[in-house]
Amino acid sequence: MTDLSSLRQDEVDENARSSYFNLPALDVSVAFPQATPVSQFPPCASDYYQFDDLLTSEERAIRMKVRECMEKDIAPIMTKYWEKAEFPFHVVPKIAALHIAGGTIKVLYTSGIVVTFFCFLWVMGVLVTLLLHLQVAVAEIARVDASCCTFFSVHSCLAMLTIALCGSEAQKQKYLPSMAQLNTVGCWALTEPDYGSDASSLRTTATKVEGGWILEGQKRWIGNSTFADLLIIFARNTTTNHINGYIVKKNAPGLTATKIENKIGLRIVQNGDILLKKVFVPDEDRLTGVNSFQDTNKVLAVSRIMVAWQPVGMSMGVYDMCHRYLKERKQFGAPLAAFQLNQQKLVQMLGNVQAMTLVGWRLCKLYDKGNMTHGQASLAKAWISSKARETISLGRELLGGNGVLADFLVAKAFCDLEPIYTYEGTYDINTLVTGREITGIASFKPASSAHRSRL
Numbered sequence: 001m002t003d004l005s006s007l008r009q010d011e012v013d014e015n016a017r018s019s020y021f022n023l024p025a026l027d028v029s030v031a032f033p034q035a036t037p038v039s040q041f042p043p044c045a046s047d048y049y050q051f052d053d054l055l056t057s058e059e060r061a062i063r064m065k066v067r068e069c070m071e072k073d074i075a076p077i078m079t080k081y082w083e084k085a086e087f088p089f090h091v092v093p094k095i096a097a098l099h100i101a102g103g104t105i106k107v108l109y110t111s112g113i114v115v116t117f118f119c120f121l122w123v124m125g126v127l128v129t130l131l132l133h134l135q136v137a138v139a140e141i142a143r144v145d146a147s148c149c150t151f152f153s154v155h156s157c158l159a160m161l162t163i164a165l166c167g168s169e170a171q172k173q174k175y176l177p178s179m180a181q182l183n184t185v186g187c188w189a190l191t192e193p194d195y196g197s198d199a200s201s202l203r204t205t206a207t208k209v210e211g212g213w214i215l216e217g218q219k220r221w222i223g224n225s226t227f228a229d230l231l232i233i234f235a236r237n238t239t240t241n242h243i244n245g246y247i248v249k250k251n252a253p254g255l256t257a258t259k260i261e262n263k264i265g266l267r268i269v270q271n272g273d274i275l276l277k278k279v280f281v282p283d284e285d286r287l288t289g290v291n292s293f294q295d296t297n298k299v300l301a302v303s304r305i306m307v308a309w310q311p312v313g314m315s316m317g318v319y320d321m322c323h324r325y326l327k328e329r330k331q332f333g334a335p336l337a338a339f340q341l342n343q344q345k346l347v348q349m350l351g352n353v354q355a356m357t358l359v360g361w362r363l364c365k366l367y368d369k370g371n372m373t374h375g376q377a378s379l380a381k382a383w384i385s386s387k388a389r390e391t392i393s394l395g396r397e398l399l400g401g402n403g404v405l406a407d408f409l410v411a412k413a414f415c416d417l418e419p420i421y422t423y424e425g426t427y428d429i430n431t432l433v434t435g436r437e438i439t440g441i442a443s444f445k446p447a448s449s450a451h452r453s454r455l
């Protein structure tokens with residue numbers, strides 16, 4: 001065997017070029033013939049309590065349509081793109097063809113006119129939602145690939161939702177139809193390098209000038225921002241000191257978005273650092289309904305429902321994969337599924353999936369009735385993502401060595417869940433939102449030094 005440490009660099013390079021060092025990796029189905037990789041997605045085995053019965057026929061149809069597309073078109077390619085940390089732009093038309101973007105949003109016009117753009121129902125003035133439609137779709141996308149789901153959710157459940165909730169009628173008419181078809185892709189920029197959990201203290205400024213506004217500042221972590229056609233930017237109005245929202249167009253002079261490299265999760269999502277250097281936004285692109293951080297919070301409450309459904313879907317997919325794998329893989333002369341310890345883990349995962357699904361379902365029903373509180377949305381996001389962490393971590397164990405390979409889904413889901421646990425309010429912050437609601441006491445800020453000195 002060659003002692004590489006004794007070789008000069010040019011000799012190492014030559015070795016790599018000319019010998020077995022440089023052979024391509026074996027295809028995983030050849031290297032490990034006993035179990036089927038994720039490119040052939042496993043059948044759904046996780047609906048143990050027949051959640052389908054709680055869905056309308058329309059919701060079930062959406063579920064099956066999205067599931068079929070994800071299993072057939074998306075599952076075979078995502079491992080490769082995840083490994084390369086690249087976005088597969090060619091899948092966007094496939095997702096667009098599902099007609100689910102903005103699927104929650106119905107706007108009621110007072111005239112009583114109802115206009116339907118794909119999943120949009122426009123009737124005047126009042127915004128109504130069919131939340132479960134979208135969440136069923138979100139879970140099905142996440143079941144196969146969490147990055148694909150985050151791309152979709154940032155566009156649909158943050159950017160579109162903000163325009164629908166906080167935009168003027170003209171802005172809704174101008175942007176939402178094209179966004180619903182994914183001809184225009186959006187992103188949503190709240191977080192800044194210095195203000196993550198403490199987002200309401202953000203420092204990007206918006207200064208009124210003739211005919212519009214000048215935005216100045218920096219954003220971090222913004223999903224889809226490196227290629228989005230429009231960017232929803234939150235900034236502090238220098239006159240009122242309140243948070244306002246703006247629709248900024250790609251290629252606006254002074255705007256740059258650069259990709260954040262080296263992520264361990266959601267590697268396909270293109271998260272960006274945004275720099276705004278004297279970016280001019282015309283008056284018509286200020287979101288008239290964002291006049292304080294409370295308005296941003298209205299969007300976050302709904303988007304947290306969406307984020308809660310992502311770990312539900314991911315846990316379903318991981319359970320489905322483990323269920324198949326344990327029956328295919330044999331050790332000690334028996335399938336892994338025959339060992340009691342493995343069955344216990346599998347059952348624990350299945351129980352979690354049932355409970356997570358029911359919490360998510362109930363949250364949608366509360367929202368649709370107009371009864372959902374911020375605390376309830378936060379509890380669901382925090383609790384479901386922590387249960388998903390437990391579920392997916394059990395799945396990672398069950399797959400042994402293959403549990404660290406993206407080719408068998410579980411390792412990818414394991415890593416993808418970490419940013420989901422953190423974004424849209426970390427587990428801690430969402431817990432504190434619920435804590436404030438149930439006790440009436442906010443404890444986001446450390447006790448004052450005066451209070452501390454008395455202790």
Ligand SMILES: Cc1cc2nc3c(=O)[nH]c(=O)nc-3n(C[C@H](O)[C@H](O)[C@H](O)COP(=O)(O)OP(=O)(O)OC[C@H]3O[C@@H](n4cnc5c(N)ncnc54)[C@H](O)[C@@H]3O)c2cc1C
Pocket residue numbers: 154188189190191195196197198220221222223266271419422423424425426427428429432443444445
């Ligand atoms: C992959 C990814 C995608 C994202 N996409 C977007 C996007 O599209 N748009 C966008 O605007 N943002 C996005 N974010 C940003 C995300 O919302 C923030 O990362 C998140 O809010 C946490 O902020 P932080 O990372 O600055 O953590 P920090 O706020 O620095 O928190 C670090 C730790 O301290 C804890 N902590 C902070 N404050 C308190 C407190 N008061 N009490 C107790 N514990 C506390 C936190 O829970 C956490 O554990 C994304 C983030 C990631 C990782």
